[in-house]
Amino acid sequence: MGALSHLRVLDLSRVLAGPWAGQVLADLGAEVIKVEQARSGDDTRAWGPPWAHDAQWGDEPQSAYFLAANRNKKSVAIDIRHESGRDCVRKLAMQCDVVIENFKVGGLKKYGLDYDSIRAVKPDIVYCSITGFGQTGPYAHRPGYDFLIQGLGGLMSLNGRPDGEPGAGPVKVGVALTDILTGLYATVGILAALAHRDKTGCGQHIDAALLDVQVACLANQAMNYLVSGKAPQRMGNAHPNIVPYQDFQTKDGYIIVAVGNDGQFRRFCEALGHPEWADDPRFSTNAERIAHRQTLQGLIQGVMRRRGTRAWTIALEEGGIPCGPINSLSDVFDDPHVRHREMQFKLPGGGPEAVSLVANPLRLSETPVEYRQAPPRLGAHTHAVLRERLGLSCAEIEALSNARAIRV
Structure with a gap:
């Protein structure tokens, strides 16, 4: 039993920051129900090659990108544009402790799935909204992507060879680091909000923004500027405060x-x-x-x-x-220490071959991380979740499927 096995999370997010937060919670034992667009699912399902194949996915091989952030989740494919579909999502939210979403600011209000709408019927909900620029401010309605935020948030001004050297110029980090960091900050915020709920019975809204996180994570470089008034310059692989x-x-x-x-x-x-x-x-x-x-x-x-x-x-x-x-x-991945720490592991899928994944780095002595299932095919759990959580009959589920409100 994981440390968070008493929690249920409704993950309405896609791409990386939100799904990363959902995966961390799932690894720690939470039941995470990932609601995906009924026809195409999470955007990253199409972000290949490379692709992984397994019998559980049938003719729908999974992109490596999707596999990185969606293990231990249940995939429920629902069209929230359909009245019956969004009604299902609202009912699922009522049975969850946490909602994670990364729609544009106000994007879920018209569906009655925004924080105010959910809080009105479930005051103890912990609702985390992840956007590029936050819920307020002059940029709030802009779409935000990691690459863009690395530039706007100052990271690229620090990363790359110094002027005058071959290959000089700003360079983004080779991993969508701002998304990952935002997912981790969102997870910390969710756990803090749950602790507050345990004491008071009250839920709350978490406003997590990629740009805020990127600025916060400039760390010593930001303080170098604030203390000296001089903007740090690109130094390649050298350090501004330590030599050598x-x-x-x-x-x-x-x-x-x-x-x-x-x-x-x-x-x-x-x-x-x-x-x-x-x-x-x-x-x-x-x-x-x-x-x-x-x-x-x-x-x-x-x-x-x-x-x-x-x-x-x-x-x-x-x-x-x-x-x-x-x-x-x-x-x-061939390093003896990395192998010893089992940072690469195989998780059985639905076929003869296991799926290779990167491990969660958390090592808890009493409630270790659990790897319960490989990232699911789109809609793999739609029928089971609607039947078990909402009490829908097979006939009702079939009717929703025929109306294209869901995908099973």
């Missing part, structure tokens, strides 16, 4: 070195064969190393090219210096 904290080219590749204090720097200099650098007034403290960054980087780079990445990794680890290679994904 970057990648260096070796004889056969690259290695990341993360020196976090003066003691580590001294041991680093010893491993390089230049202990005198640690006592050089230009490099003896982190502040001085930042002031003489380019000089020190040049000296280190000249030494690092003499040996291969593996040789340096062994030597630096022996000296207690945080370091490591820049792995490809094949390297990542």
Whole structure:
């Protein structure tokens, strides 16, 4: 029994931020009912190749993108534009503790599925709305996508090679990181709202915005600007506040070195064969190393090219210096530590082959994460959910299907 096995969640979201929040809750034991557009489902079902095939999906192979954020969920395919369809969704909401949605601001009001409408009949509902820009403000009605928000929220101004270097220019992060972070913040907000409900009996509305999250997650870089008044610049793989904290080219590749204090720097200099650098007034403290960054980087780079990445990794680890290679994904999933932590696992689907997925990183000693089922085909649970939760008969479900209000 997962920590959240007493909860039921109605997931009206699609793409990534909302589904990610729903998947985290599902992994922790919550029953998550994913309501999808009856004909096409979640947008990401079509975001392939690559595709995964399994007997449970029949002629509907799943995109890898959809698989990333929808395990442990029940798929119910309902057309909320149809009166009977949205009536089913409202009734399901009445039986849920949490609703997650990422429609445009006000987009669900006309269907009677917005927060005010649901709260009127279920005051203890925890209702999380995820949008690009939030429920208020001059941009509230704009659509928001991760790439756009990475640019607007300042992340791309920090990411990429500095001006003057080959390949200079702003670059987005290779994963939709703002969506993921928003999903995690939404999950934290949902759990906080549930704790408040447990004490007071009152639900509440959570307004989660991608742009807010992106600005919040600028973290030390935002504070560097607010304290100094100077906007940080792109630095490639270097760090604005610590030196040396970057990648260096070796004889056969690259290695990341993360020196976090003066003691580590001294041991680093010893491993390089230049202990005198640690006592050089230009490099003896982190502040001085930042002031003489380019000089020190040049000296280190000249030494690092003499040996291969593996040789340096062994030597630096022996000296207690945080370091490591820049792995490809094949390297990542073949790494002995990643394998030991079981970050890749297989979940049985409906056919002879299991579906490979990436594990949830949470390790709870008493209520461990549960992997109950692979991401479902569109509408896989429509019949069961409507029958079990709403008490509809087979004939009533068939009538809804014939009216194209649902898909079974």
